[in-house]
Amino acid sequence: MTAPLRLIFAGTPEFAAAHLDTLLAGPHTVVACYTQPDRPAGRGKKLKPSPVKERALAAELPVHQPLSLKGADEQALLAEYHADVMVVVAYGLLLPKAVLDTPRLGCINVHASLLPRWRGAAPIQRAIEAGDTESGVTIMQMDVGLDTGAMLTKVSCPLSADDTGSSLHDKLLALGSPALTDTLAQLASGTAQPDAQDDAHSNYAPKITKAEAELDWRQSAAELERKVRAFNPFPIAFCRPENTPDTRIRVWQASLGPATNAPAGTITDIANDYIRVACGTGSLQLTHLQLPGKRALAVADILRGNAHLFRIGERFAQPEVDL
Incomplete structure (x- = not known):
């Protein structure tokens, strides 16, 4: 039987925290955790620790939250843990070469895509947005590039036509933890056998911005339906009525509708369970919405008290900035 490894864990969101849970329950020893600094959250904007920090403190592990790992002092502190491996999962900081070379066996990253497809910060959302039919998790040996390191393990799963950012997150979480083990x-x-990535097949998955969540009705209904699913539960797609452009209506769920000759953004039909809107190609049926200051509801419930907000022939505004 091989000796247990000494591990440093670096990560921030819940996806990372669940992998930390797996390590804490396994045969290896986590000697320290690194995570992003506490951020303001909620209406009161009070500082909130990351899920990784919460788990690490509960396990009585040392927690470090540097703004950067480029400084000599931070690098010296990390080296003092004499780690065999640094496990990185959605940490949010780039690791300089000095850090990558510090653990005896280097640094490995759990990445939520089938590399080399979707390198970058938002692989889950970009896979859905692009209409991919397959996703998965890749565990790679980290190098100085952005998600360019040699692959150690790849596990895949089908990406269904009704997957959201939330459901795909959960699918990949179920794959990632055993793959990491x-x-x-x-x-x-x-016995690890690194496999180099083919850069010719790489795609970049940039970080999601709130601005790009606005629906551009000039796009096809298929594109918009995928965006609605990809951006659920964050940042949530939204639209703005043309006559009240300061009003943001969040779109939690939508489905494809029939073709229409109406101008893009026009409400063409209102039924009990949907509001149909013309798109560049086809139409989108909005089925679950959230009005400002309210909770998300099915359209049937929205219309019972707010039917005056939606009228056939009225239009939704186009994004103020082309994305």
Whole structure:
């Protein structure tokens, strides 16, 4: 039996925290955690620790929250842990070469895509937005590039036509934790076989901005339906009535409707369970909405008290900035 590894864990959101849970329950020893600094959250904008910090403190682990790992002092502190491997999951900081070279067996990253497809910050959302039919998790040996390191483990799953950012997140989480366990076992035993990525097949998945969540009705209904699913639960797609452009209506769920000759953004039909809007191609049926200051509801419930907000022939505004 191989000796347990000494691990440093670096991550921030819930996706990362769940992988930390797996490590804490496994045979290896987590000696320290790194995570992003506490951020303002909620209406009161009080500082809130990351899910990784909360888990680490509960496990009585040392927690470090540097703004950068480029400084000599931070690098010296990390080296003092004499780690065999640094496990990185959605950390949010780039690791300089000095840090990558510090652990005995280097740094590995759990990435939520089938690399080399969707390198970058938002692989889950971009896969749905692009209409991919397959997704997965890649565990790679980190190098100085952005998600360019040699692949150690790849596991895949189908991406269905009704997957949202939330449901795909959960699918990949279920794949990532056991894959991480297997990869660490291979590193511990010396049997890992790195496989270089083919850069020619790479795509970049930039960070999601709130501005790009606005629906551009000039796009096809198929594109917009995928965007609605990709941006659920964050940042949530939205639209603005042309006659009240300061009003943001969040679109939680939508479905494809029939073709129409109406100008893009025009409400063409209102039924009990949907509001149909013309798109560049086809139409989109809005089925679950959230009015400002209210909770998300099915359109049937929205219309019972707010039917005056939606009238056939009225239009939704186009984005103020082309994305």
